[in-house]
Amino acid sequence: MLILLPPSEGKTAPEHGDQLAFDDLIFPELSGERRTLIQELEVVSSLGNAHELLTVGKSLHEEIAANQHLLEAPTAPAWQVYTGVLFDALDYGALEHVDDDLTLVFSALFGVTRLSDNIPSYRYPATAKLPGVGNVGTWWRARLTDQLADYGSGPIIDCRSTTYRSFWKTPPFRTVTIDVFQRVDGELKVVSHWAKQARGYVARHLLQHHAQEPLGSVQQVAEAVSELYEVELVSPTEKKAGSLRIVLN
Numbered sequence: 001m002l003i004l005l006p007p008s009e010g011k012t013a014p015e016h017g018d019q020l021a022f023d024d025l026i027f028p029e030l031s032g033e034r035r036t037l038i039q040e041l042e043v044v045s046s047l048g049n050a051h052e053l054l055t056v057g058k059s060l061h062e063e064i065a066a067n068q069h070l071l072e073a074p075t076a077p078a079w080q081v082y083t084g085v086l087f088d089a090l091d092y093g094a095l096e097h098v099d100d101d102l103t104l105v106f107s108a109l110f111g112v113t114r115l116s117d118n119i120p121s122y123r124y125p126a127t128a129k130l131p132g133v134g135n136v137g138t139w140w141r142a143r144l145t146d147q148l149a150d151y152g153s154g155p156i157i158d159c160r161s162t163t164y165r166s167f168w169k170t171p172p173f174r175t176v177t178i179d180v181f182q183r184v185d186g187e188l189k190v191v192s193h194w195a196k197q198a199r200g201y202v203a204r205h206l207l208q209h210h211a212q213e214p215l216g217s218v219q220q221v222a223e224a225v226s227e228l229y230e231v232e233l234v235s236p237t238e239k240k241a242g243s244l245r246i247v248l249n
Helices: 028-045 058-069 085-090 136-148 193-212 218-225
Strands: 002-005 103-107 111-114 156-158 175-184 187-190 230-234 242-248
Touching: 002 193, 028 058, 028 111, 028 136, 085 193, 111 136, 156 193, 175 193, 175 218, 193 218, 193 242, 218 230, 218 242
Parallel strands: 002 103, 002 156, 156 175, 175 242
Antiparallel strands: 103 111, 175 187, 230 242
16 A cells, blocks of 8 residues: 655744755655755745745745755654644654555655655745756656656555646556545535545544555555545546545535
């Protein structure tokens, strides 16, 4: 089983910790690429119009300034750095006996990390286009595809947003996305805010379940999720990922 997550734009900056150690991140072979992006981000963040280039508001000037010192900044496990609804619901730090290799977080700056990998706080939305990089999803896809080709086995639960799905196209026949709906006046409506929370709860439940009884198929994943929510499985095919359609009451 493999769970794929997006990062969060909001982050908690570590107050103490070691500096970034590229060789300790998953896929250290990508250290050169990660250094390149950090150097590009440092240069852009020093410019007067950095907020425009990074597609963020002027109020984030302190975070933009911090981008200029990422190599010297303290780091902490990614599960502590990333904040927000999804990561609050996941509550990764409270889980026990969980395999750190089962959950991957995709990000513009690092491509992909484990939740246990130590990273600094940074501000780099995937919508920003750095000089020499352009569309970072396309840039990373060219570098992550080979790395992830043989990574993990069994079902893939894709909780990423559309932007981050472009970083790696998963094998569709063993992938399901988590799509969240709410019943309003008898009709199903797509939800966004509560979808993030639901994905966090689903990821947490699946990690706990897998630690006790490994989940080896998409059908088993659906059965496990049905312990939390009303759920409908749209099975994957050779050409298209499936979907776990969660209905919130």
